Amino acid sequence: MGAEIQRKQQLINATIQAIGETGSLDVTVGKIAKIAGVSSALAFHYFGDKEALFLAAMRDILQRYSRDVSAALAVADTPEQRLDALIRANFGTSHFDRGVIAAWMNFYVLAQRSDAARRLLRIYHARLLSNLAHALRPLTGDQARSIALRLSAQIDGIYLRAALNPAGASPEEAAAQVLATLKRELAF
Amino acid sequence: MGAEIQRKQQLINATIQAIGETGSLDVTVGKIAKIAGVSSALAFHYFGDKEALFLAAMRDILQRYSRDVSAALAVADTPEQRLDALIRANFGTSHFDRGVIAAWMNFYVLAQRSDAARRLLRIYHARLLSNLAHALRPLTGDQARSIALRLSAQIDGIYLRAALNPAGASPEEAAAQVLATLKRELAF
Amino acid sequence: MGAEIQRKQQLINATIQAIGETGSLDVTVGKIAKIAGVSSALAFHYFGDKEALFLAAMRDILQRYSRDVSAALAVADTPEQRLDALIRANFGTSHFDRGVIAAWMNFYVLAQRSDAARRLLRIYHARLLSNLAHALRPLTGDQARSIALRLSAQIDGIYLRAALNPAGASPEEAAAQVLATLKRELAF
Amino acid sequence: MGAEIQRKQQLINATIQAIGETGSLDVTVGKIAKIAGVSSALAFHYFGDKEALFLAAMRDILQRYSRDVSAALAVADTPEQRLDALIRANFGTSHFDRGVIAAWMNFYVLAQRSDAARRLLRIYHARLLSNLAHALRPLTGDQARSIALRLSAQIDGIYLRAALNPAGASPEEAAAQVLATLKRELAF
DNA sequence: AATGAATGAGGATTCATTCAT
DNA sequence: GATGAATGAATCCTCATTCAT
Numbered sequence: 001m002g003a004e005i006q007r008k009q010q011l012i013n014a015t016i017q018a019i020g021e022t023g024s025l026d027v028t029v030g031k032i033a034k035i036a037g038v039s040s041a042l043a044f045h046y047f048g049d050k051e052a053l054f055l056a057a058m059r060d061i062l063q064r065y066s067r068d069v070s071a072a073l074a075v076a077d078t079p080e081q082r083l084d085a086l087i088r089a090n091f092g093t094s095h096f097d098r099g100v101i102a103a104w105m106n107f108y109v110l111a112q113r114s115d116a117a118r119r120l121l122r123i124y125h126a127r128l129l130s131n132l133a134h135a136l137r138p139l140t141g142d143q144a145r146s147i148a149l150r151l152s153a154q155i156d157g158i159y160l161r162a163a164l165n166p167a168g169a170s171p172e173e174a175a176a177q178v179l180a181t182l183k184r185e186l187a188f
Numbered sequence: 189m190g191a192e193i194q195r196k197q198q199l200i201n202a203t204i205q206a207i208g209e210t211g212s213l214d215v216t217v218g219k220i221a222k223i224a225g226v227s228s229a230l231a232f233h234y235f236g237d238k239e240a241l242f243l244a245a246m247r248d249i250l251q252r253y254s255r256d257v258s259a260a261l262a263v264a265d266t267p268e269q270r271l272d273a274l275i276r277a278n279f280g281t282s283h284f285d286r287g288v289i290a291a292w293m294n295f296y297v298l299a300q301r302s303d304a305a306r307r308l309l310r311i312y313h314a315r316l317l318s319n320l321a322h323a324l325r326p327l328t329g330d331q332a333r334s335i336a337l338r339l340s341a342q343i344d345g346i347y348l349r350a351a352l353n354p355a356g357a358s359p360e361e362a363a364a365q366v367l368a369t370l371k372r373e374l375a376f
Numbered sequence: 377m378g379a380e381i382q383r384k385q386q387l388i389n390a391t392i393q394a395i396g397e398t399g400s401l402d403v404t405v406g407k408i409a410k411i412a413g414v415s416s417a418l419a420f421h422y423f424g425d426k427e428a429l430f431l432a433a434m435r436d437i438l439q440r441y442s443r444d445v446s447a448a449l450a451v452a453d454t455p456e457q458r459l460d461a462l463i464r465a466n467f468g469t470s471h472f473d474r475g476v477i478a479a480w481m482n483f484y485v486l487a488q489r490s491d492a493a494r495r496l497l498r499i500y501h502a503r504l505l506s507n508l509a510h511a512l513r514p515l516t517g518d519q520a521r522s523i524a525l526r527l528s529a530q531i532d533g534i535y536l537r538a539a540l541n542p543a544g545a546s547p548e549e550a551a552a553q554v555l556a557t558l559k560r561e562l563a564f
Numbered sequence: 565m566g567a568e569i570q571r572k573q574q575l576i577n578a579t580i581q582a583i584g585e586t587g588s589l590d591v592t593v594g595k596i597a598k599i600a601g602v603s604s605a606l607a608f609h610y611f612g613d614k615e616a617l618f619l620a621a622m623r624d625i626l627q628r629y630s631r632d633v634s635a636a637l638a639v640a641d642t643p644e645q646r647l648d649a650l651i652r653a654n655f656g657t658s659h660f661d662r663g664v665i666a667a668w669m670n671f672y673v674l675a676q677r678s679d680a681a682r683r684l685l686r687i688y689h690a691r692l693l694s695n696l697a698h699a700l701r702p703l704t705g706d707q708a709r710s711i712a713l714r715l716s717a718q719i720d721g722i723y724l725r726a727a728l729n730p731a732g733a734s735p736e737e738a739a740a741q742v743l744a745t746l747k748r749e750l751a752f
Numbered sequence: 753a754a755t756g757a758a759t760g761a762g763g764a765t766t767c768a769t770t771c772a773t
Numbered sequence: 774g775a776t777g778a779a780t781g782a783a784t785c786c787t788c789a790t791t792c793a794t
Contacts, residue, residue: 112211157345399676533721
């Protein structure tokens with residue numbers, strides 16, 4: 001029982017690591033299993049097929065992200081602090097793990113053909129949007145949703161560039177850009 | 189001679205179409221060749237291997253985009269018109285062709301492991317940035333580059349969402365969001 | 377465990393047979409696998425690639441040959457008997473199996489580009505030479521090695537002709553020729 | 565017309581060279597043609613198919629060998645000189661060209677399935693045998709043919725070893741071994 | 753719960769060969 | 774006489790997946 005959860009987590013971690021090494025989903029289940037230290041048959045036993053394994057990994061990544069956000073929001077008292085926390089949460093160092101980056105990029109690809117992936121992505125988008133809008137409302141009223149939209153898109157765009165160009169902007173600078181945009185929105 | 193160019197273009201178009209149908213690079217060269225109406229051996233004859241074929245397709249997409257941008261800039265007289273043209277050029281209907289979208293998403297994936305892809309992506313990023321900064325300079329002076337950075341990232345982020353969620357914002361609305369951000373930057 | 381050894385041996389036997397049917401290494405792994413009654417994937421699973429499979433087959437042939445030689449030497453008491461046994465061991469009927477002949481001919485070809493094959497061939501040459509020289513020493517002293525050299529080369533040459541020309545000399549006649557040369561060497 | 569002969573010879577030389585570089589017949593006609601500086605289609609035009617091209621190359625090698633033998637015999641006056649010339653002709657430096665060696669090894673392979681190759685090989689064997697026997701007759705009478713058989717086989721066997729082990733015996737030493745055997749036969 | 757053994761299906765790539773020009 | 778263009782047919786090898794144990 002506990003063993004099952006443990007094995008699954010091992011496999012999920014191995015998946016993220018393996019994807020990170022190749023940069024793509026072209027990783028054999030055999031390789032993932034080897035990293036996890038189990039047989040590939042076990043991966044099928046627990047997840048059914050390869051795509052399910054990848055989705056589980058993505059779900060895991062999103063959950064960790066959610067926890068980060070919750071933790072950050074928990075210690076934020078004012079709307080301004082909330083916004084700051086929300087934005088910074090997207091550029092934490094854990095987001096720049098090779099495996100996590102690769103998972104995200106492939107997630108975008110998968111979202112085009114897999115309903116499950118698309119659904120998951122929508123949820124992430126909606127949650128980010130709603131979090132931002134919620135924090136913005138006291139400050140901007142009706143404009144909240146619209147501003148949240150622009151901010152969240154910019155977050156993804158900046159993440160994309162930072163992730164694909166490690167020599168470029170640092171996570172801190174990346175967050176700073178979004179915060180700058182926020183400042184301008186509030187000033188407007 | 190002319191035949192070679194023609195065949196190559198056929199294959200490139202077929203590649204984009206095929207990628208669009210699957211949403212991923214998991215398309216057999218055989219399928220691409222069939223769409224192009226030639227043998228798969230010919231694809232190898234002309235491009236060497238599958239990755240080269242895909243890169244050629246991506247290069248083709250970027251070239252068309254460049255042409256669009258140039259054409260749009262050619263009829264813009266003021267800095268404001270320039271910015272408007274640059275932003276709108278990213279949301280033209282051709283960008284929302286299934287094949288083009290799929291190519292972009294997979295391009296992000298490929299950029300993680302293929303030097304050639306990464307190089308190509310950098311060039312695109314740099315050019316967009318430089319175009320925006322150039323148009324901004326007369327209006328914002330020193331701030332131009334920094335603003336351009338935020339705008340270009342937002343362009344990608346908004347494109348990502350629009351592309352992956354056809355039911356969401358329309359291309360026009362997408363462009364409008366970026367223009368809104370521009371307005372706020374200029375007002376600041 | 378035992379299954380692995382068994383399957384490998386099946387595949388090796390099938391390889392020898394298949395090579396014998398074509399006379400060359402231009403046999404598909406698929407055909408070999410079919411003869412062995414397993415899937416071609418299994419052949420790759422166990423041997424890695426086609427060349428390794430062929431080398432395993434050649435190693436197998438050489439091992440059987442070694443065993444034949446050992447068995448023959450075991451019942452030989454005098455140097456003369458030893459020499460007779462050694463020479464005859466090279467012309468046993470098992471050497472004239474189509475597959476074995478084909479394997480040898482292709483072995484010579486492979487030896488030109490495969491280090492593993494060349495190494496294997498050297499070992500065979502060295503062992504034959506040393507066996508002959510050892511048996512000759514009591515009879516010829518210092519001349520042993522030099523005589524062994526001439527005898528072993530002649531063995532290969534005569535085998536070559538007998539193998540490629542089944543209508544020519546019989547194995548017995550072939551052995552007789554070498555024994556004749558031995559007689560002359562000893563008489564000298 | 566003269567052009568045809570020239571082109572054919574170019575292709576034959578290229579074949580021998582190409583085979584020498586790989587050590588096997590696994591050379592593409594394209595590569596051979598490139599070495600020859602012509603199109604691969606031309607090779608087919610002149611030779612019909614790949615095997616015919618290889619056979620032509622082998623025929624060419626055998627002809628040169630024949631010429632060497634004739635030339636050597638032409639200046640030999642006594643039977644002893646004849647034998648010496650015949651034996652040495654088999655170990656001339658031209659026999660140790662990589663391409664020539666590779667051609668021989670592959671010739672043995674081809675002889676197993678190609679009638680044309682087998683026929684060619686028989687002719688070579690028969691001619692060597694007859695040449696040796698002819699030279700031996702004045703010295704050994706009835707024994708000539710039998711001795712010639714042993715010598716010719718030894719020639720092939722020693723060539724095989726020298727060819728496959730360039731670090732081993734030199735051509736001179738190789739010839740010396742056969743001459744030593746000849747001496748013992750004559751002494752017997 | 754866990755795996756070793758086995759495979760079907762497929763896919764990239766190669767190459768001898770053809771043929772119109 | 775000579776070739777560029779084109780392809781059909783293979784073949785090696787991989788891998789997700791299954792299943793008996």
